[in-house]
Amino acid sequence: xxxxxxxxxxxxxxxxxxxxxxxxxxxxxxxxxxxxxxxxxxxxxxxxxxxxxxxxxxxxxxxxxxxxxxxxxxxxxxxxxxxxxxxxxxxxxxxxxxxxxxxxxxxxxxxxxxxxxxxxxxxxxxxxxxxxxxxxxxxxxxxxxxxxxxxxxxxxxxxxxxxxxxxxxxxxxxxxxxxxxxxxxxxxxxxxxxxxxxxxxxxxxxxxxxxxxxxxxxxxxxxxxxxxxxxxxxxxxxxxxxxxxxxxxxxxxxxxxxxxxxxxxxxxxxxxxxxxxxxxxxxxxxxxxxxxxxxxxxxxxxxxxxxxxxxxxxxxxxxxxxxxxxxxxxxxxxxxxxxxxxxxxxxxxxxxxxxxxxxxxxxxxxxxxxxxxxxxxxxxxxxxxxxxxxxxxxxxxxxxxxxxxxxxxxxxxxxxxxxxxxxxxxxxxxxxxxx
Numbered sequence: 001x002x003x004x005x006x007x008x009x010x011x012x013x014x015x016x017x018x019x020x021x022x023x024x025x026x027x028x029x030x031x032x033x034x035x036x037x038x039x040x041x042x043x044x045x046x047x048x049x050x051x052x053x054x055x056x057x058x059x060x061x062x063x064x065x066x067x068x069x070x071x072x073x074x075x076x077x078x079x080x081x082x083x084x085x086x087x088x089x090x091x092x093x094x095x096x097x098x099x100x101x102x103x104x105x106x107x108x109x110x111x112x113x114x115x116x117x118x119x120x121x122x123x124x125x126x127x128x129x130x131x132x133x134x135x136x137x138x139x140x141x142x143x144x145x146x147x148x149x150x151x152x153x154x155x156x157x158x159x160x161x162x163x164x165x166x167x168x169x170x171x172x173x174x175x176x177x178x179x180x181x182x183x184x185x186x187x188x189x190x191x192x193x194x195x196x197x198x199x200x201x202x203x204x205x206x207x208x209x210x211x212x213x214x215x216x217x218x219x220x221x222x223x224x225x226x227x228x229x230x231x232x233x234x235x236x237x238x239x240x241x242x243x244x245x246x247x248x249x250x251x252x253x254x255x256x257x258x259x260x261x262x263x264x265x266x267x268x269x270x271x272x273x274x275x276x277x278x279x280x281x282x283x284x285x286x287x288x289x290x291x292x293x294x295x296x297x298x299x300x301x302x303x304x305x306x307x308x309x310x311x312x313x314x315x316x317x318x319x320x321x322x323x324x325x326x327x328x329x330x331x332x333x334x335x336x337x338x339x340x341x342x343x344x345x346x347x348x349x350x351x352x353x354x355x356x357x358x359x360x361x362x363x364x365x366x367x368x369x370x371x372x373x374x375x376x377x378x379x380x381x382x383x384x385x386x387x388x389x390x391x392x393x394x395x396x397x398x399x400x401x402x403x404x405x406x407x408x409x410x411x412x413x414x415x416x417x418x419x420x421x422x423x424x425x426x427x428x429x430x431x432x433x434x435x
Contacts, residue, residue, distance in 0.1 A: 001025075001078045001091050002182075004169070009178070026050070026087050028076040029105035029153060030098035034069065035402065038355025039374075039389075042398030043069065048107045048158065049124035051086045052077055053398045057298045057314050058240070060277055064094035072098040074105070080183040080219065081196050084110060085122040088184060088219075088396070098153070105153045108166050111145045118157070121149065125157040135164025170198055173226040180223040181231065182239060188216050192230070195222055199230035209304030212238040217395030239273065240396055241302035241311045242372060243339075246322035249295045252288060257310070259299065261321050262383035264341040268301050268308045279316045286315060298322075308339075321381045324374040324391055332364040336373065336388065343375050343385040351389035363388065 007018035029048040036043050043054045043066070056066045064073065074096045079089040096103065109121030117129040119141065126149055133139045136147070146166040151158045173179065183195040191203035193214065200222045207214065214220070219240040224233035245268070250260035259266045270276075270288050278286040291297070296319060300312040303326075325338040335344045350363040358366075367373075376387040392399060 002080065023078070025076050025078050025106065026081070027052070027105075027107045028095065029074060029107060029158075030103060031069065031071050031073050031075060034071060037398055037402070038351070039397070042396075042402070044398060044402040045069065047075065047077060048105060048153070049085065049122045050107070050109075051402070052079070053082075053086070053088045053396075053402055054092060055089070055397045057244070057300060057312060058396055059089045060091045060275075061279075062091070062093040064092065065279070074098050074103050082184045082186065082217075100154045101152065103153050104150070105158055106148065106150050107158070108146070108148045111141060111143055111147060114141055114143045119143075121147075126151070126160050127157055128160040128163060131160035132162045135162065137165060168197065170226075175226060175228045177226045178223075179226050179231050180221060182221040183219065185214060185216055185218050185220055188214060195220065200224070200233050200236075201230050202233045202236050205233035205236045208235065208237045209302050209309065211303065211305070215394045217399050219396070238302055239311060241300045241309075242324070242391070242393060242396075243301040243303060243308060244322065244324035244374070245299045245301070245339075246316075246319060247297070247299075248318075248321075249291055249293055249297055251293055252291045254288070257288070257291065257297070257299070257313070259297070261323065261341055262377060262381040263343065266308070266323075266339050266341070268299055268310045270310050270313070274310045275312045277312070277314045279314050282315070286313075291315065318379070320379050320386075321377040322374065324372065327367065327369055327371050327373055329369065330364070330367055332367075333360060336367070336375070336385070338373065338375065343377070343383060345385050345388055348385045348388050351387070353390045353392055355389070366390070 002024050004022040004024060005018050006020045007016050009016040027047050027050050031045050031047055033046040034043055041056045045052045045054060054066065073094050076093045076095055077087065077089050078091040079087045081087055107121060107124065111119045111121065113120045118125055118127050146168065148164050148166045149158060149160050150162040151160040181195050181198050185193045185195060187194045192199060192201050194200065202222065214236065218238060221237045221239050222231060222233045223235050224231045245259055245266055247259040247261050249257060250265060251258045255270050257268050257270060276286040283290055295315055296317065298314040298316055299310050301308040301310045323338050327336055327338060329337040335342050345360065350358040350360055352358055372391045372393045374389050374391050375385040377383065378386045
């Protein structure tokens with residue numbers, strides 16, 4: 001869940017007392033359309049006019065699974081806004097199956113096309129003729145106003161029951177407040193970008209992990225001080241990796257997992273920021289102590305110098321071995337090396353970033369050291385890649401396939417979905433920490 005935490009920090013700067021914790025569900029409603037990317041690793045779903053990117057390993061599921069999401073499922077979505085009408089899901093819970101005229105829904109957005117009885121949130125039509133407006137300033141609606149709507153959905157519109165104002169984080173901050181905001185970078189220009197509509201100046205910030213590149217579409221945690229108009233960041237940390245490994249656990253220690261692939265092993269570090277999830281249903285809350293040799297896991301990791309730090313670990317059922325990582329060496333037409341492991345490519349199928357077929361010759365003619373590729377070694381691994389494809393360096397699964405062509409990519413400040421971290425190293429004792 002994406003949350004907004006406000007409180008005070010202790011002198012150690014890594015603990016404190018929360019005064020409020022607010023869960024920010026961006027939308028709850030029926031799925032009206034689903035697209036699947038060529039790798040079957042991401043889906044683009046339409047929920048009450050909002051485009052929701054769902055990742056197989058990057059999204060947590062409750063009451064439903066990635067493969068079982070279906071049209072007319074009523075789902076509750078928490079996540080990071082990429083634009084006013086586009087959301088990258090961090091958590092999805094199935095609530096029910098859509099019944100027109102009965103299903104309760106919730107959606108946030110900015111009012112447009114306001115008239116006597118209706119307005120729009122993006123492309124969604126809302127009838128407010130019988131709605132409670134007491135949660136609005138002066139009990140009145142206006143174009144450009146950020147609101148949260150609770151109501152009943154039918155086939156063509158939402159009949160609002162209750163409408164309240166949706167206050168943005170920046171409107172609640174005071175000069176000098178410590179802020180830690182997590183989300184997707186947008187509108188990167190020079191030494192500034194936005195996260196959830198909040199402007200950030202990173203000109204004097206430390207960037208971690210080592211070698212991490214700030215780009216539109218990557219997920220970061222920016223921590224610093226509010227100066228009245230933007231966050232002056234002292235640190236910007238990448239929180240999602242582009243390295244992915246699906247393999248069997250060979251050994252586990254208190255803070256490392258060694259993964260066995262046919263031609264070698266890969267070790268990943270686990271820290272306090274690693275999210276663990278169990279898709280096997282064995283345990284509700286997976287910890288590293290629950291993992292055993294022989295478990296099959298899907299790992300997402302960040303490269304920090306020579307080390308891999310796991311950002312996400314999902315225990316799952318046995319499947320193909322997979323490595324997604326930068327190419328460190330290759331022998332044209334013969335093999336590629338990633339994470340120190342060489343894979344032969346005899347008979348492999350090759351694809352470009354758009355999942356279009358390539359010949360082996362075309363693939364190797366395009367290939368350069370440093371390119372991000374994904375290798376798949378089928379269920380009975382033999383060290384020979386069965387599939388090889390180019391991947392995007394810049395964005396998470398689905399980011400290239402489901403590109404956002406809207407003109408409102410900088411209009412994401414109608415939501416309050418930034419993730420708060422009171423444990424920023426950049427905060428001063430007893431200052432407010434808003435996320």
